Structures are given as C-alpha cells and as structure tokens.
Amino acid sequence: MEKKSTLLIVDDAPSNIQLLAGLLKDKYQIKIATDGQRCLDLAQSDPVPDLILLDVQMPEMNGYEVCRHLQANDSTRQIPIIFVTGKDQTEDEEFGLILGAVDYIIKPYSPAIVEARVATHIKLKQQNDALRRLAMEDQLTGLYNRHVLMDVSTKRISQAHRHNLTLSVLMIDIDHFKAVNDEHGHSVGDAVLRQVAAIFKQQIRTEDVIARFGGEEFVIILDNCDLAKGTKKAELLRAALTGSPIEGLRVSASFGLAQLRDKDETFEQVLHRADEALYNAKNNGRNRVELAD
Ligand SMILES: [Mg+2]
The missing domain is CATH 3.30.70.270 (Reverse transcriptase/Diguanylate cyclase domain)
Known part of the structure; x- marks a missing residue:
C-alpha cells in the first residue's frame, strides 16, 4: 500500500483545525500545530510534512512570518504552503503568494475546493520529489551521482x-x-x-x-x-x-x-x-x- 502523504495544519483556533482535519484525515496523515513555533518544529520532524496549511492571523508569530522562516531554512524550503485565511483582500492574497506560498484559500471555503487544491499540490510535490531524486541519483546504482x-x-x-x-x-x-x-x-x-x-x-x-x-x-x-x-x-x-x-x-x-x-x-x-x-x-x-x- 502506498504511504499516505502528510499534511501539517496550523491554526490558533482548534475548531478550524478540526474542520480541516475532518475533511482531509481519510486521505492524509495529519499533524497539527496551534502556533507558529510549533509549526516550525514539526516541519523538521519525522514524518516531514508534504504540505502545510497555514493560518495567517495568529498571535505571537503570524502566518506570513512562519512562511518566511520556512522559506529561509534549507530543510523546510521545499515544503509547499497554502495559506488558509479569512483575510480576503487581494493585497493579502498577493502578499502571501509573493512570500512563496503555492496557493491561498479564503474562509469560508468550499470543502470540495479545499480537497481538490490539496490533492493538486500534493501531486505536484510528489512529482518534484521524484525529479529531485532523479537529479541526484545515479540511475544504475542508486548512489549519489x-x-x-x-x-x-x-x-x-x-x-x-x-x-x-x-x-x-x-x-x-x-x-x-x-x-x-x-x-x-x-x-x-x-x-x-x-x-x-x-x-x-x-x-x-x-x-x-x-x-x-x-x-x-x-x-x-x-x-x-x-x-x-x-x-x-x-x-x-x-x-x-x-x-x-x-x-x-x-x-x-x-x-x-x-x-x-x-x-x-x-x-x-x-x-x-x-x-x-x-x-x-x-x-x-x-x-x-x-x-x-
Ligand atoms: Mg487565526
């Protein structure tokens, strides 16, 4: 059986986490964090998430700052981030995408759209991982090239x-x-x-x-x-x-x-x-x- 991909859901409101986790738990392994620092820790611990769903408005460290930290670190830079937020101004969305997020989902969201977007980005991540392996490995022996x-x-x-x-x-x-x-x-x-x-x-x-x-x-x-x-x-x-x-x-x-x-x-x-x-x-x-x- 193929291993389930891992999602990290980050939101300071547990009810928001429950909602998303309920929607996605059948297809993915779920990790959760209720603050930015915990997110940064979990992003580097096994199993490393294949995708992060990140709330923007959180006390202490907001989602944009968390995103910057993830992007600045070699070991977490390749994890795609989707912002999930109630901030619905175009500038907010632009800002999130400029920071390096792959997508931006505005609350209240349609469950079907969340599922579809998550599936798309997980698939892209898997393809990227396969390409990275191909680029690094000697095809015959599996050693580094x-x-x-x-x-x-x-x-x-x-x-x-x-x-x-x-x-x-x-x-x-x-x-x-x-x-x-x-x-x-x-x-x-x-x-x-x-x-x-x-x-x-x-x-x-x-x-x-x-x-x-x-x-x-x-x-x-x-x-x-x-x-x-x-x-x-x-x-x-x-x-x-x-x-x-x-x-x-x-x-x-x-x-x-x-x-x-x-x-x-x-x-x-x-x-x-x-x-x-x-x-x-x-x-x-x-x-x-x-x-x-
Ligand atoms: Mg929040």
Missing part, C-alpha cells in the same frame, strides 16, 4: 577546514571491468556495478558520502578519518568485495586514499591526489590500497 558528489564534498571540505577536522577521500576503480562487459555482456556488467555499490554501501557509515563517479569508478568521503583509519576502511571494502563472488565472477577493485591537507586544499585537489594513488594501485598489481603522499 557525480554532480551531487561535487556539491556535497565541497560543503564537507569547507566544514572540515573551518573546524579543523580530519577528512579523507577514497577513490575506487573496479579491476578489469572492461573484460566483464566484453566477455559477459553489458547486463552482467550492470549487475556487477549494482552489487559492488550495494556491498560498499553496506560497509560504510551513514555519514559517509558515497557516489558513483563515472563508469566503474566510485568515490567515498570519509569524515573524521586519517590515513590510518581510512586504510582500515579501504581494506574492509576490498575484503568484502573479494569475499563475495558477483554473478559467479571474482570481482576486485583498486583503491587510492588521500587525506585532506590543512590550509586551503580544495576537493578537486585532494581528489586528484586520491586518483594518483589509485593509479599506483593499478600499476602495483591491482586489488590493493595505495596512499597519496
């Missing part, structure tokens, strides 16, 4: 520099992958890539970033890892790979590891050093880990 890797890594690295944290970059290339494709066909090659990705994903911590860099190349960002810890990690990955035949084949990979230098080393620079170490691993016989100087 190269584009997201560059973005996320740049952030991780400036964080590491700022707080003086250790960080290492691991670059991995499957050995003799071309021969797999040539001898067994591309569908086997694809299956190998998917399985290798799954094995790596199983071995890393949730905070580690892993991406398919291209072809049969993968990159892993290891937070709080120096060369010694990173080597242990890489050896674990190497052993996990050689320990489990994939599609009846013995698959191995070569690993290049580089630790971020202090000062201003960029992601491109540390990645380049990891790539050089990987090149050495290939030259020194493959199925091994080499460290950058």
